[in-house]
Amino acid sequence: MTLDLQTALAELIYPVSDGEPMADNTEQFQWIVTLQGNLDALFSNQSDVFVAGDLLWYPVEALPTLRRAPDTMVVFGRPKGYRGAYLQWKEGGIAPQVVFEVLSPGNTKQEMLTKFLFYEMYGVEEFYLYDPGRKVLRGWLREGTNLRELRDLGGWVSPRLGIRFVPTPDGLELYYPDGEPFRTFGEIVLEWEREQVARKRAEERAKREQLAREQAEERAKEAELLAERFAAKLRELGIDPGDLERS
Numbered sequence: 001m002t003l004d005l006q007t008a009l010a011e012l013i014y015p016v017s018d019g020e021p022m023a024d025n026t027e028q029f030q031w032i033v034t035l036q037g038n039l040d041a042l043f044s045n046q047s048d049v050f051v052a053g054d055l056l057w058y059p060v061e062a063l064p065t066l067r068r069a070p071d072t073m074v075v076f077g078r079p080k081g082y083r084g085a086y087l088q089w090k091e092g093g094i095a096p097q098v099v100f101e102v103l104s105p106g107n108t109k110q111e112m113l114t115k116f117l118f119y120e121m122y123g124v125e126e127f128y129l130y131d132p133g134r135k136v137l138r139g140w141l142r143e144g145t146n147l148r149e150l151r152d153l154g155g156w157v158s159p160r161l162g163i164r165f166v167p168t169p170d171g172l173e174l175y176y177p178d179g180e181p182f183r184t185f186g187e188i189v190l191e192w193e194r195e196q197v198a199r200k201r202a203e204e205r206a207k208r209e210q211l212a213r214e215q216a217e218e219r220a221k222e223a224e225l226l227a228e229r230f231a232a233k234l235r236e237l238g239i240d241p242g243d244l245e246r247s
Helices: 003-011 026-042 109-121 185-236 241-246
Strands: 049-052 072-076 098-102 126-131 136-143 146-149 164-168 171-175
Touching (some): 026 049, 109 126, 109 146
Parallel strands (some): 098 126
Antiparallel strands (some): 049 072
């Protein structure tokens, strides 16, 4: 590579924003945040799994207009950390293996077809498309150079993620490999608050029980001391306390 070409490539700008909003409505936004947050939590202990939401992915160097921003993407084999964009040639050439798209009423068929062809061409292994308005889930799995649509997603387990998909008439349910459900941030906060209340009540109950034990021990000591004083008084009067016990 000549110096001039190196300089030209270095001067190329890869925008970190496409100027489009992350979501078109609150339901779509919640799904994007829920997917990204739960997947990030799932791989929180694996330093070589990168999870991102609405991050521009540039698969080819020197082509800054060739890009897509999956609603959520998971990349195995890349370290965690903050990025302005995912520049694949700087990431060991590794493409995101799993991507999610959450539909909004504003998405067109042509737009989604373009995204599908992009993901198919540039190496995505699993592609999931969820329409929260119609409660419809679709998924594709790579076979060779193509993404093949999955015909039955009821109870489907992602080969890469290990999560289970359960489409229902009321919407999509997702489960961790251990069977725990995906939860929204609000649900997590509510559960945390409930746990805090339960913990506080348990601590207060333990304190009351400890106080009751201490009071019982104190009363037992007082009774024992009173009995000893009574016995000593009897002996002063020439009475054997044992005679009273036997009588």
